[in-house]
Amino acid sequence: MATVAGREDDRTGQSTIDRLQALVAEDLRAVNRLIVDKMDSPVSLIPQLAGHIIASGGKRVRPILTLLAAKLCGYTGQRHVGLAASVEFIHTATLLHDDVVDESLLRRGNASANALFGNKPSVLVGDFLFSRAFQLMVADGSLKVLGILSEAAAVIAEGEVLQLITANDTTTSEESYLEVITAKTAKLFEAACRLGAIVAERPAVEEEALQAYGRNLGIDFQLVDDALDYSARQAVLGKAVGDDFREGKLTLPVILAYRRGSEEERSYWRRVLEDVDQSDGDLDRAIALLDRHGTVADTVERARHYGILARDALDLFPEGVEKTALAHLVDFCVSRAF
Amino acid sequence: MATVAGREDDRTGQSTIDRLQALVAEDLRAVNRLIVDKMDSPVSLIPQLAGHIIASGGKRVRPILTLLAAKLCGYTGQRHVGLAASVEFIHTATLLHDDVVDESLLRRGNASANALFGNKPSVLVGDFLFSRAFQLMVADGSLKVLGILSEAAAVIAEGEVLQLITANDTTTSEESYLEVITAKTAKLFEAACRLGAIVAERPAVEEEALQAYGRNLGIDFQLVDDALDYSARQAVLGKAVGDDFREGKLTLPVILAYRRGSEEERSYWRRVLEDVDQSDGDLDRAIALLDRHGTVADTVERARHYGILARDALDLFPEGVEKTALAHLVDFCVSRAF
Numbered sequence: 001m002a003t004v005a006g007r008e009d010d011r012t013g014q015s016t017i018d019r020l021q022a023l024v025a026e027d028l029r030a031v032n033r034l035i036v037d038k039m040d041s042p043v044s045l046i047p048q049l050a051g052h053i054i055a056s057g058g059k060r061v062r063p064i065l066t067l068l069a070a071k072l073c074g075y076t077g078q079r080h081v082g083l084a085a086s087v088e089f090i091h092t093a094t095l096l097h098d099d100v101v102d103e104s105l106l107r108r109g110n111a112s113a114n115a116l117f118g119n120k121p122s123v124l125v126g127d128f129l130f131s132r133a134f135q136l137m138v139a140d141g142s143l144k145v146l147g148i149l150s151e152a153a154a155v156i157a158e159g160e161v162l163q164l165i166t167a168n169d170t171t172t173s174e175e176s177y178l179e180v181i182t183a184k185t186a187k188l189f190e191a192a193c194r195l196g197a198i199v200a201e202r203p204a205v206e207e208e209a210l211q212a213y214g215r216n217l218g219i220d221f222q223l224v225d226d227a228l229d230y231s232a233r234q235a236v237l238g239k240a241v242g243d244d245f246r247e248g249k250l251t252l253p254v255i256l257a258y259r260r261g262s263e264e265e266r267s268y269w270r271r272v273l274e275d276v277d278q279s280d281g282d283l284d285r286a287i288a289l290l291d292r293h294g295t296v297a298d299t300v301e302r303a304r305h306y307g308i309l310a311r312d313a314l315d316l317f318p319e320g321v322e323k324t325a326l327a328h329l330v331d332f333c334v335s336r337a338f
Numbered sequence: 339m340a341t342v343a344g345r346e347d348d349r350t351g352q353s354t355i356d357r358l359q360a361l362v363a364e365d366l367r368a369v370n371r372l373i374v375d376k377m378d379s380p381v382s383l384i385p386q387l388a389g390h391i392i393a394s395g396g397k398r399v400r401p402i403l404t405l406l407a408a409k410l411c412g413y414t415g416q417r418h419v420g421l422a423a424s425v426e427f428i429h430t431a432t433l434l435h436d437d438v439v440d441e442s443l444l445r446r447g448n449a450s451a452n453a454l455f456g457n458k459p460s461v462l463v464g465d466f467l468f469s470r471a472f473q474l475m476v477a478d479g480s481l482k483v484l485g486i487l488s489e490a491a492a493v494i495a496e497g498e499v500l501q502l503i504t505a506n507d508t509t510t511s512e513e514s515y516l517e518v519i520t521a522k523t524a525k526l527f528e529a530a531c532r533l534g535a536i537v538a539e540r541p542a543v544e545e546e547a548l549q550a551y552g553r554n555l556g557i558d559f560q561l562v563d564d565a566l567d568y569s570a571r572q573a574v575l576g577k578a579v580g581d582d583f584r585e586g587k588l589t590l591p592v593i594l595a596y597r598r599g600s601e602e603e604r605s606y607w608r609r610v611l612e613d614v615d616q617s618d619g620d621l622d623r624a625i626a627l628l629d630r631h632g633t634v635a636d637t638v639e640r641a642r643h644y645g646i647l648a649r650d651a652l653d654l655f656p657e658g659v660e661k662t663a664l665a666h667l668v669d670f671c672v673s674r675a676f
Binding site for chain 1: 379383384432439457458461462464465466468470473475481484488491492494495496499500
């Protein structure tokens with residue numbers, strides 16, 4: 001599976017993202033200009049708060065997907081810029097609400113918007129950005145696009161609610177977990193890629209291929225994220241280890257460890273994740289148990305499987321820099337784990 | 339100003355709303371069916387929570403406005419039903435997020451969704467309903483409608499953020515206050531009415547007249563609401579008195595009393611609203627101060643002014659039951675204060 005790109009990556013995988021950003025540099029600058037323009041408001045707290053999260057080191061993976069997918073489909077117009085900004089606004093609104101729901105104090109290594117500005121403006125500015133996303137779609141003028149992104153937004157919210165329900169429930173199945181991450185993460189990846197085929201007016205088979213690429217990449221991405229949350233690699237990437245653990249989130253490494261564990265281990269998991277009765281040493285024990293059962297590695301293996309599906313979905317597109325870049329993005333996702 | 343309808347009203351004004359609901363009874367049933375249908379989700383917490391707020395005694399004022407405005411314009415199709423449901427979903431999403439932001443424990447005399455289900459699902463189900471509102475608009479298929487409601491949603495969020503900023507600030511001006519209520523309340527009233535002219539494909543002058551009716555009615559409505567929050571009438575209507583006071587919200591009765599007050603009174607207002615340092619007897623003193631300066635009555639007088647503007651905006655429409663009903667709704671708004 002390892003490719004030249006994968007091996008070239010530095011320890012944080014930054015070079016892959018840099019190269020992707022370089023490939024769509026001009027379009028991405030236009031997207032960033034549009035984002036800054038559309039997050040403005042006479043109510044100055046809105047651009048302050050939105051600017052904090054939008055400027056704080058996001059990799060712009062989702063808008064890059066729209067830009068690259070459009071180029072892969074031979075698109076030469078400008079619609080992809082507005083739609084990429086719309087996708088990023090939906091993502092940002094979701095992040096703001098997520099951080100409120102998760103009571104997160106950190107986002108990308110910086111203070112989260114809710115920690116800095118409070119929960120209340122984070123909820124309301126999320127609503128504002130969500131509305132702006134729809135205004136950008138209306139400006140684009142395609143009911144098909146509006147249908148795709150409004151459905152994606154509803155599915156994301158459903159996924160987030162489902163995640164909330166399965167939190168602290170150690171009986172959560174791998175299937176439920178997959179349902180959650182497909183909805184909360186993969187749906188927007190899928191839509192972001194699909195938009196590329198739509199603006200280029202490509203046939204349904206290509207639209208579906210890009211959807212499949214995006215969906216599988218999104219699942220891959222979230223699986224690796226959830227594996228990293230228990231991995232020392234996370235610290236190298238500048239993020240805290242054990243966030244999911246502290247919130248009692250049932251992610252795949254834990255779901256597998258619970259099922260493979262002894263009755264005594266399961267009772268430990270119930271205490272720390274269901275009762276959220278955690279003290280010093282509990283996170284270390286969790287990591288040791290995941291290690292004993294090899295579940296972080298198995299989660300990454302599952303991710304690799306979805307990565308293969310994502311790469312295969314690109315097969316019907318012509319060779320070229322965009323196709324290579326989208327394939328490298330798959331490698332990048334998994335490479336973050338090492 | 340008092341009309342037959344106004345005088346006929348029972349003490350809660352319920353008969354006016356009953357008659358309005360009766361006038362669009364069949365359409366309103368269709369709206370309610372659509373609401374129940376579209377709030378459904380395999381994630382059962384979503385219809386549970388959404389059902390709690392949607393079923394809990396809302397008067398459906400905004401969807402009724404869309405239905406009545408469409409009928410006033412002679413519309414005989416079915417588009418107004420879906421759009422009325424969309425308007426109610428936007429309103430409900432806003433209520434869910436408002437209650438989280440305001441930390442309200444009561445809504446329409448019942449436990450609020452956040453009190454019953456927690457803040458987290460309230461935020462996420464709000465997002466879900468907001469997305470559903472857009473899906474309903476997409477099903478309607480008009481980019482103009484999508485533009486109007488996505489802009490309204492952005493303006494509502496701006497108004498809510500502005501309200502948050504002016505909370506606890508006793509120097510808030512009447513102009514800032516008007517800006518907040520025009521955005522957070524009147525904008526959706528305005529859009530709800532405008533949709534009636536749009537589905538009936540009426541000329542711009544009628545669209546604008548219905549917008550003016552809705553906007554002024556919305557300002558009227560919110561002014562009376564804010565007056566009632568300090569009025570014994572509130573208790574008759576089954577709501578708690580002093581919610582705005584406890585939250586340190588700067589509404590017009592207080593804004594006027596602060597400006598008219600002595601230095602000693604202003605120092606009291608700063609303690610209770612800026613520092614939110616409140617103890618027994620403080621609400622009573624607030625009500626006594628508002629009474630001394632006559633600011634609740636003056637707030638209702640301001641409301642009456644906007645009510646007159648709303649009624650006048652109806653002038654160019656032909657006489658008929660719908661026009662009479664919309665005029666009665668204005669009387670109802672002000673009559674709640676007595």
